Amino acid sequence: MRTFKLTLAYDGTNYAGWQSQPDRPTIQSTLEAVLRRVTGEQIRTVASGRTDAGVHALAQVASFQSETQLTTDVLCRAFNAYLPADIVVTGIEQATTGFHAIRAAIRKRYRYVITDGGSPNPFEHSHVWSYPTRLDAVAMGRAAKYLLGEHDFASFETSGSDRKTSIRNVLEVDVRRGPALFAFATANQVSEAIWIDIEADGFLYNMVRNIVGTLAEVGRGVQPESWVGEVLCACDRRKAGPTAPPQGLYLVRVDYSPNRSNS
């Protein structure tokens, strides 16, 4: 039995998230159907984390075990030949026995993209949060610095998860204006976007979307920057801003300690 580490990019628009569900297309069920077709085995995959409906991934990591004797190159080509065009395997390697994409993860990075003001771009509606008014990205960036370091992020956790602790270590948070996601913009459309990158040793349920919804309250000027610090200290979800919509969120990267992921 070999253990594999798979890296995937996907457009989550047409899926009900990562996790298999009855009667709804998901990334996991689509992937597992292809693994079965290629290997002939009923394979169960584990992802570094579940992405919700409409959330995207640039480099999701999944692990699985198989008895296949095919090389990783052949497997990669076969998977991509059968996967739909909105899911792409970008890497596959054999991992150490017992490698588990959730348990071995030491750090993850998410990106959230907002376009603010201007006419919404019809090519981006499934890929950004189109905010109706202009946001102060500089103020949002300063406010976000309150989140750096190890804190109890209970204020930014949507209930319904069974995690033991809501303490996480935010290693990096960066708010900046980057290019628009889609190369074409018409006269009334903004050709830039706000890119919010957050890297942490782990994330609570909806943590990035709750942080972004909170930062947007600062960006539109209804809360001061220091309010983000107050929300954090309150450890109370009701104190934070709304949950930003799913389609602006991208899982960018998952890091593993080197000695636990490669064979």
Next chain:
Amino acid sequence: MRTFKLTLAYDGTNYAGWQSQPDRPTIQSTLEAVLRRVTGEQIRTVASGRTDAGVHALAQVASFQSETQLTTDVLCRAFNAYLPADIVVTGIEQATTGFHAIRAAIRKRYRYVITDGGSPNPFEHSHVWSYPTRLDAVAMGRAAKYLLGEHDFASFETSGSDRKTSIRNVLEVDVRRGPALFAFATANQVSEAIWIDIEADGFLYNMVRNIVGTLAEVGRGVQPESWVGEVLCACDRRKAGPTAPPQGLYLVRVDYSPNRSNS
């Protein structure tokens, strides 16, 4: 009765093209339902040209007549409030009585986008032609110059249209490497694309897609550049290359003679 000139950007992915069809969502039927809702009138729209299923527009122009007394600003906001996120009105103005978006058009510009080689980007699958191998864009650009000027383009017309003549004047054709359409690319994905712009006084059915499919034969090296000139002279659709898929095509601009479009 007032005549209006409407400019629209739309993502054609989820539509069966511009023209109304029974039981299928189209741009025209979606737009006309919104016009009816806003004005209370049953309004018939005319577009500068029909886009096929999956084809996009950055600036399609449509004309219609209405008895509404609402200002163009109010109409624009109301249309966008009711239109789905993949169709956006980018401009509306009152036109001279009798302005007709097809008849008054004097020039149109289309763009076709190809990504060549590398792993396909899952975020671009509905918006580019993902060509499996690398193409020689410089050779394609030279070959495309054979199309400049007034010619009979019958070799590049898909049958089924009822146009009287297949003579058109190609005013500009430009093949270059531009940025990829979507800002995110993973390690194996190309971060650039081939942009093919064609401007003419009018286009035959599938003309751009047939030209692009023909240029791709030159780009992959199976035909010399001069072959495009031979195909053109043959006036025979069977001599040309295959029809490129719809999702890489964008209607970029429609020009009208100034004295016939504004009131």
